[in-house]
Amino acid sequence: MNGDSKAMTAEIMRVKDESVTLLEVAVIAAQDQLVENLVKLLPRNCDDLIFRRALCNAARGGRLRMVKVLVKKIDADYESIALALSTAISWAPTQKEVIWYLVKHTSSLDDDTMSSLIMAGHLDIVFYLNLQRGGSETTKELDRSLRYLAPMMSYFRSRARLSFWEKSIYNCIPKCLVYMSFGNSKAMKMARAPFVRRIVESKMRHEWLIAYGNLALIKKMTTMETPKILEFLLTSDIVLDAASLGISEFVKLCLEYFPELMWEKNFTKELIKEVVKGRHVELFRLVNAHSTTPYLNDDERCDLIEAVVEWSPGCVSADASGAAFLTQRELQWFKVVEDMSDPSLKSLKFKVLKVEDRSDPSFKSMKLEETKKRRGKTYWEVFVEQRQDLLKEAGQWMKDTSSSCSFVATLIITVAFAAAFTVPGGNHNKTGRPIFLHKDSFIIFAIADALALFSSATATLMFLAILTSRYEIESFLHSLPSKMILGLTFLFLSLAFMLVAFGSALTIVLSERLPWIYIPITLLAAFPVILSVILRFPLYVEMVESTYWPPLYRPMKIWK
Numbered sequence: 001m002n003g004d005s006k007a008m009t010a011e012i013m014r015v016k017d018e019s020v021t022l023l024e025v026a027v028i029a030a031q032d033q034l035v036e037n038l039v040k041l042l043p044r045n046c047d048d049l050i051f052r053r054a055l056c057n058a059a060r061g062g063r064l065r066m067v068k069v070l071v072k073k074i075d076a077d078y079e080s081i082a083l084a085l086s087t088a089i090s091w092a093p094t095q096k097e098v099i100w101y102l103v104k105h106t107s108s109l110d111d112d113t114m115s116s117l118i119m120a121g122h123l124d125i126v127f128y129l130n131l132q133r134g135g136s137e138t139t140k141e142l143d144r145s146l147r148y149l150a151p152m153m154s155y156f157r158s159r160a161r162l163s164f165w166e167k168s169i170y171n172c173i174p175k176c177l178v179y180m181s182f183g184n185s186k187a188m189k190m191a192r193a194p195f196v197r198r199i200v201e202s203k204m205r206h207e208w209l210i211a212y213g214n215l216a217l218i219k220k221m222t223t224m225e226t227p228k229i230l231e232f233l234l235t236s237d238i239v240l241d242a243a244s245l246g247i248s249e250f251v252k253l254c255l256e257y258f259p260e261l262m263w264e265k266n267f268t269k270e271l272i273k274e275v276v277k278g279r280h281v282e283l284f285r286l287v288n289a290h291s292t293t294p295y296l297n298d299d300e301r302c303d304l305i306e307a308v309v310e311w312s313p314g315c316v317s318a319d320a321s322g323a324a325f326l327t328q329r330e331l332q333w334f335k336v337v338e339d340m341s342d343p344s345l346k347s348l349k350f351k352v353l354k355v356e357d358r359s360d361p362s363f364k365s366m367k368l369e370e371t372k373k374r375r376g377k378t379y380w381e382v383f384v385e386q387r388q389d390l391l392k393e394a395g396q397w398m399k400d401t402s403s404s405c406s407f408v409a410t411l412i413i414t415v416a417f418a419a420a421f422t423v424p425g426g427n428h429n430k431t432g433r434p435i436f437l438h439k440d441s442f443i444i445f446a447i448a449d450a451l452a453l454f455s456s457a458t459a460t461l462m463f464l465a466i467l468t469s470r471y472e473i474e475s476f477l478h479s480l481p482s483k484m485i486l487g488l489t490f491l492f493l494s495l496a497f498m499l500v501a502f503g504s505a506l507t508i509v510l511s512e513r514l515p516w517i518y519i520p521i522t523l524l525a526a527f528p529v530i531l532s533v534i535l536r537f538p539l540y541v542e543m544v545e546s547t548y549w550p551p552l553y554r555p556m557k558i559w560k
Contacts, residue, residue, distance in 0.1 A: 021050055027057045032065045039069050052080040059088035059102065062095035071105050078107045086113055093120040096201075100125060118148045121155050123208035130215065146220075147238055149213055149250060157206040158248045158282055162199070164538030169199050175207065210249055217257045230260055234267055243274045248282035255290065256558070262290050269300050277307045279333060285556040301341040308337045309379050311386040321542055323393035327476045330390070332552050334383055335477070384473050395471040398480055405491055406463035409456045412494045416453035416501070424505040441507045441518075448501035455494035462487030481547040488540055495532060499525040 023042070026034040035058075042050075051074045058066035067084070074080055085102040088095060099117075103109075103125055109117075117126050162170060220229055233239055233254060239261065242250040251271075255261060262268055268287075275283040311330075377385070384391075423434045424445065434442060462483050469480060503518070503525040510517045545551075 023050060023054050024057060027054045027061070027063070027066055030061065030063060032063065035066045036069050039073050042073075051077070052083065055080055055084040056087045059084040059098055060091040062088070062092040062098050064095075064097050064101065067098055067101060071101070078105075081106050082109070082113070085109075086116065089113070089116045089120050089122075093122075096122065096125075103129065115148065121205045121209075123155075123205065123212045127208060127212050127215065130212075146213075146216055147236065149209065149216070149238075155205045155209050156247045156249050159246055160202055160206070162202075164541065165534075166199055169196060170203055173200055173203050206249075210253065213250065213253050217253065221257065226258070226260070230258060230264075233258065233261060234264060240267075240270055240274055243271055243280070243283055244278055246278055246280040246283065248280065248286060251283060252286055252558075255286070259290070269303075272300075273303060273307055276304050276333070276337060277310075279329070281551045282556075284336075284552065285554060286558065289556040289558045305334075305337050305341055305379050308334050309383045309386065311390075321539055322397050323390055324397050324476060324481070325542065325546060327387065327390055327394040327473065328481060328546055329550075329552075330383075330387065331473070331477045332550055334380075336552055338379075387473065391471070391473050391476075394476055398466055398469075398471070398484065401484070402463040402466040402487070405487060406460050406467070409459040409463065409487075409491050409494065412452060412456035412491075412498050413460065416449050416456065416494075416498060419449050419501060419505070420453070424508045439508060441504045441511065445501050445504040445508065448497045448504060452494045452497035452501055455490045455497060459487045459490035459494060462490065478547060481543055485540070485543055485547060488536070488543075492532060492536070492540075496529050499528060 023035065023038050026038060035054075051070060055067065055070040055074070058070060071081060081102055085099065085106055088098050088102060092098065099122060109129065114126065114129070117129075224232075239251055239254050272287055274280075275287060424442070466480060466483050466487070469475060469483075471480075503521045506521050507518045
């Protein structure tokens with residue numbers, strides 16, 4: 001080009017009747033170095049449209065290096081930078097570094113861009129802009145911000161679907177790392193691995209969302225009187241909408257600043273009903289912590305128990321690993337709500353009106369729906385009847401799991417029993433005693449082999465008890481899960497003891513020739529144990545927690 005600006009800005013091709021220059025082609029082709037060289041050669045008084053289109057394309061592709069070069073070239077053109085920012089939010093919402101850079105070089109943002117930042121989950125950037133503006137939001141802007149927060153399910157911790165190991169990493173991430181990212185996108189480089197980086201970004205969204213919610217409510221308290229705020233929260237239904245979605249953080253935040261909400265009887269009734277209907281455990285604990293359930297009348301308690309009895313796809317929890325756990329949780333919900341209700345409700349039967357008014361909105365309610373089938377049945381009978389398909393799936397899962405595990409346990413019994421009579425090194429011909437009886441490794445072998453035999457035999461008995469069970473629905477609450485937990489525990493122990501016995505046997509045989517052989521044997525024997533822990537430990541922990549310390553029964557402290 002030899003520095004010829006006309007040649008560099010000339011049309012080299014057309015796409016849909018639009019001319020495309022060399023600079024745009026270099027941006028689209030992700031040629032960072034070429035873009036830098038072209039921008040340096042192009043004069044500042046060049047056509048602004050060329051720079052604007054190039055900047056928007058670079059922002060769309062998340063090319064931070066290109067964006068920096070182009071922004072420096074058109075530093076005073078805030079309109080082009082704002083357009084590029086909107087493009088980046090729409091087309092590359094995960095490119096936080098690019099969005100941060102463009103925000104810092106923008107004089108002001110309109111309401112649509114701020115709303116887009118909130119919906120894209122960049123609450124730290126919104127928080128930064130809020131501080132830059134000195135908290136000058138109007139009441140209308142604050143109301144809009146709160147309305148945006150409620151439906152953002154995936155940005156709240158309570159609705160983030162993290163696996164067991166992802167939750168473990170999530171809890172280990174210090175909050176200082178999250179707040180270090182405030183105004184500094186380079187802090188994210190501390191988490192290089194994509195797997196860890198995704199979890200760090202998730203925690204960032206969660207923490208900044210809570211921080212922004214706190215800020216919005218505090219500012220609302222300083223700009224409005226409490227009765228008006230309560231009226232807004234009650235009439236807008238944003239708290240009830242958040243409760244129906246299971247967003248416990250937002251509901252807890254509102255109740256922390258405005259506990260007077262729980263004094264509104266209609267609001268409390270609808271809140272508890274939404275919580276029970278959606279099976280939201282954390283919200284149920286929160287409502288119980290406010291001690292509102294004792295003040296419900298009999299009709300409201302009947303509505304609650306009907307919400308528990310009713311079965312719908314919305315009852316399926318994303319955290320439940322299978323039908324057996326789901327059945328157990330449904331039973332726990334029924335028992336909890338039943339304990340909250342009057343004892344007479346246990347024997348209360350469904351009643352229907354003799355004349356059914358189809359114009360009545362309550363005609364489609366549970367009391368009047370399929371009345372012939374439910375007439376004269378108790379709540380428990382309808383509860384069981386509604387979950388027959390779920391009960392079959394849960395029973396089949398128990399059978400399949402027990403059959404597979406009992407097969408493995410039987411194999412371990414066979415191996416351990418045979419190893420007891422064919423000891424490594426053999427026996428003396430005269431005395432019949434093992435040749436390596438005086439070695440420490442032989443004692444380890446004998447103890448490990450015996451423990452493997454006893455553990456696998458116990459596991460087999462537990463699994464046989466499950467296989468021969470009647471699979472009544474109440475047995476899924478404690479009986480069957482407890483047997484499965486014991487069976488899996490002893491199966492894991494028998495596997496570990498069997499590997500110890502195998503390793504000690506090899507050490508006995510090869511120690512004379514290779515004294516260091518116990519080191520690789522120990523490492524190799526540990527591999528199956530570690531693999532088993534990785535694969536089975538999350539399920540095991542969930543089963544133990546759900547059976548012996550279910551979250552539904554845990555008290556919550558609302559004031560710390």
